[in-house]
Amino acid sequence: MGQRHTPPLPIALQDIQKIAVLRANGIGDFCFALPALAALRAACPQAEIVLLGKAWHASLLTNRPSPVDRVVVVPPFRGVTVAPDAEEDAAELAKFFAAMRAEHFDLALQLHGGGRYSNPFVQRLGARYTIGLRAADAPPLDRWAPYVYFQNEIHRYLDVVSLLGIQPVTLTPSLAVTAADLAEAQPVIDRLGSPFVVLHPGAGAPDRRWPPERFAAIGDALAQRGFAIAVIGTKPERGIVETVCTTMRAPACNLCDVLSLGGLVGLLSRCALLVSNDSGPLHLGAAVGAASVGIYWCLNMVTAGQPSRLRHRPVIAWRTQCPACGVDHSIGGCSCGQSFVADVPVEAVLEAALDLLVRQGY
Secondary structure (H helix, E strand, O other): OOOOOOOOOOOOOOOOEEEEOOOOHHHHHHHHHHHHHHHHHHHHOOOOOOOOOOOOHHHHHHOOOOOOOOOEEOOEEEOOOOOOOOOOOOHHHHHHHHHHHHHHHOOOEEEEOOOHHHHHHHOOOOOEEEEEEOOOHHHHHHHEEEEOOOOOOHHHHHHHHHHHOOOOOOOOOOOOOOHHHHHHHHHHHHHHHOEEEEEEOOOHHHHHOOOOHHHHHHHHHOOOOOEEEEEOOOOOHHHHHHHHHHHOOOEEEEOOOOOHHHHHHHHHOOOOOOEEOOOOOHHHHHHOOOOOEEEEEEEHHHHHEEEOOOEEEEEEEOOEOOOOOOOOOOOOOOOOOOOOOOOOOOHHHHHHHHHHHHHHOO
16 A cells, blocks of 8 residues: 655745634633644744634733733634534624734644534635644545544644644643732632642533532541632532532632632642542643542543543543433433433542642642
């Protein structure tokens, strides 16, 4: 068999002046892409890297050292920033893409999923060359890596930049902690005292949520060992956070929707431990150096599991069938909204937590 021909780039890496990167989703999703962005920055130090993201990306990355030079907020675009059947403003999108074409990007990278909707988005940017991911139902870019669901997310995006001949500089997501982050978090840290443990009982989908009563049991067990307990969450998670706090026998600090994302970075960078469902704060904590115990559904562990065991411990639920209807989620899905991690025992999470705390000298 002959060797596969890979077309050359229309421009040498050292001559690239401007790169667009589409990654307009959640906190954890952005953290997974950080090693690929770091590799891109190392290979193209002269280039401006423009992240096409959401408003929270702009808020988090402004005045923060990172591989990204600038964030452009993407307006509602079906299948990218909003649901495939959501409303979008054709005039607003026409104005947006006209502005993007006027940027004269040398490269546009699609790091935003299988490409059914995101590849047409990237093609409308007018870049000289496009690369990214491609599932079976997606149009091709100039150069693409196959989108296969069961792949670790960090390696998925490193595969994309490797299409440019770029090698990894790290496999570990890392986000800088700024003085502003710590200044916002410091009053909370002072109130908690040291050391403190952060619990995050929420998650974007109910199938990834460990019961709040079990988080409360972990909080009480660690409070008995002298740790202050903080419980974090976003506004939609307020009920879950309150359940944890009111179920605990020991005092817990309810920090639901109290800190900005930067303030949360400051808090997590100073905690003794983070115990969390597989969610944005778990991966943000890892990126800012927090030791963590993550509660994972087995199939999510394949794609989103933290690779290191020096500061991270996964506790895995091996259930694949829905506890309500019995549908096997390894080959299909259902809309029951049941937790697939509810059976994870408190003892397993506590054992992992205590091991990490002891290894850190607590």
